[in-house]
Amino acid sequence: MKAHLLIVDDEANTLASLSRAFRLAGHEARVCDNAAKALELAKAQNFDLILSDVVMPGKDGLALLEELKQQGVSTPVVMMSGQAHIEMAVRATRLGALDFLEKPISTDKLLLTVDNALKLQRLERENRQLRQRLGKHEIVWKGETMRRLVAQLERVAASESRVCILGETGTGKELVARTIHDRSPRSSGPFVTLNCAAVPAELIESELFGHEKGSFTGASGRHIGKFEQADQGTIFLDEIGDMPLQMQAKLLRVLEEGEIERIGGDKPIAVNVRVLVATHRDLEARVREEKFRQDLFHRIYVYPLVLPPLRERGEDIPALVKHFAEQVCSQNGWKPVPFSSESMQALQSYSWPGNVRELRNIVERIMLLATDGRVDADTIEMALPHSPAGASGGKTDSSGTLAERVQSFEREVILAEVKRSQNNITLAAKTLGLERSHLYKKAEQLGIDLRALRREQGGTE
Ligand SMILES: Nc1ncnc2c1ncn2[C@@H]1O[C@H](COP(=O)(O)OP(=O)(O)OP(=O)(O)O)[C@@H](O)[C@H]1O
Ligand SMILES: [Mg+2]
Incomplete structure (x- = not known):
């Protein structure tokens, strides 16, 4: 594994021999003869490992270690010293040094230490990514609206009720459906999704119920449909509002009888499936327009869960931003970047037509733009779309109630x-x-964090 190392020592001979040893072993080594310079380099570049002497004129190696930690540089550090004593080694370890080597250092021991440090670092990164992936179904929220919704979700998850999840695009309907399944007694069973808007009308039936070999032109083998795949688990029918009327009649029968029939099959097959549905459409209006069957509507509209658009829950935005920023940074091995409170407010005043999905994409863009280690109002200005659809540009929103x-x-x-x-x-x-207290209350309802702003004025944050 090739690594990029930083070696800090006041002795030119040591620097020369160590960097030679590393280069011969295929690593890339940068040398530096004092701690102050090392700190600058470590902040500016992403080294895989820092190897530092302890006793140096000016700032010593232990002080360097301490400052690296204070300034959020997480590069692992191995200390080395010719005047090593046990207290020094203990202090270095307490300050977070990965290892402590006594001079003179044998090349073999040095290379082994570096290899181990790099392996450890890789494992830690993988571990973080895995944890992130496992936790990817986590619903992030902060405000009262979502608190209530999550409480409803917990209650309904434990039951067998059909749930109809409603909300604009990107508000988290699929995430909610998955979470209901994960927290239900069926969680060890399958979770199967069908997007009714994405499958051509003539294929939906086969997708849902399956078909026998030769049952129609092109049916070259038997196909097991989503309902059968979801047996003992949950089926999530996304965009149910777009299901063709003819299919709606067939779905209704399955919901009433708990049995499906494969196309070309000769007997009904019993299935034990919980049904969750979602749509971004106004289902009641679809019923009025006769695009959605009223009897099916009553079957699936047992428990509606309505996800509010993001612009109505600005108080969730900081938590969501933090969540997505951490996700992006950890996936790419980047250092976390702080957001100024002005930048957060700029994000809170945007109208988010694409809701949480749009926020996630914008946060990723922000992380790419934040090359100088912080996110401020200018970064946000660059990252947000400049079309009149999103930014209110000093005027009120021209959509919504x-x-x-x-x-x-x-x-x-x-x-x-x-x-x-x-x-x-x-x-x-x-x-x-x-009243001052009234302004605080009002701001809180609107998702504005006045305390953070005031702290900024005091210069403490
Ligand atoms: N509260 C939340 N916390 C964390 N992530 C969220 C939250 N809400 C949505 N997301 C994420 O935003 C993205 C969009 O969510 P999802 O796909 O569930 O939306 P949707 O309502 O099904 O959208 P569409 O109608 O376009 O299909 C996903 O990556 C999802 O994980
Ligand atoms: Mg969806």
Whole structure:
């Protein structure tokens, strides 16, 4: 495994011999003769490992170790010293050094130590990624709206009820369906998805119920449908609002009888499947327009779970941003990047037509743009789309209910006033004709974190 190393030692001879040994072993080594310079290099570049002497003029190796830690540089460090004593080694280990080598250092021992350090680092990274992957079904939330929804979800998950998940695109309907399955008594059974809008009408029946060999032109073998695949588990019928009417009649029969029939089959097959459905459409309107069967509607609309659009739950945005930022950084092995509170507010005042999915994509873009180690309002400006569909550009939203538009306008007015008062909340409240406590309450409802803004004014954050 080829590695990029940084060697810090005040002795030119040591630097020369160590870097030669590393180069011969196929590694790339950068040398540096003092701790201050080493700190700069370690912050600017991604080394796989730092090897540092302890006793050096100026800042010593232990101080370097401490500062690296303080400044969030997570590169592993191996210490070495010619005047090693046990207390020094203990201190170095306490400060997070991976190993402690006594000079003179044998090349074999050195290379072995480096190999071990690199292996450990790789394992840690894989472990983090695995944990992230396992936790990918986690619903992230902060505010009251989602707290209530998650509580409802827990309750309904434990039951056998059919659940109809409603919400705009990207609000997390599929995530909610998976979570219901994962928390249900059927969690050890299969979770099978069919997107009714993505399958051509003439293939839906075979997809759902399967077919026997030769049952229609092109049916070259037997096919087991999604309902049978989901036996003892859950089937998730996504975009049910787009299911063709003729298929709706067949689905209704299955829901009533608990049996399916493969196309070309000669007997019904009993299936034990829990049905979850989702749609971004207004199902009741579809029923009125006679595009959706009323009897099927009543069968599936047992327990509606409505996912609000992201613009109505700005209070969830910081937690979601953190979640996605950590995900992106860990997947790419990047250092986490802090968000200024202004940047977070800019994200909270955007209208998110693509909801959480859009937020996830934008956070990824932000992480790519944040090359100078922080995210500020300019980074957000660059990352957000500049079409009038998303940014409100100083005007209120031209979509949504009256209540939503009023909320969005209130959020903008408060943010503008707080900015104008240079984060002086008392002054902003006065200008707006509100009690200070009322302004805090109002801001909280609108998902604005005034405390973070005020702290920033005090310069402590
Ligand atoms: N509350 C949340 N916490 C964490 N991740 C979320 C949350 N809501 C949505 N996501 C993520 O956002 C993305 C979009 O969610 P999902 O696919 O569930 O949305 P959807 O409502 O099914 O969208 P569509 O209608 O377009 O199919 C997914 O990657 C999902 O994991
Ligand atoms: Mg979906």
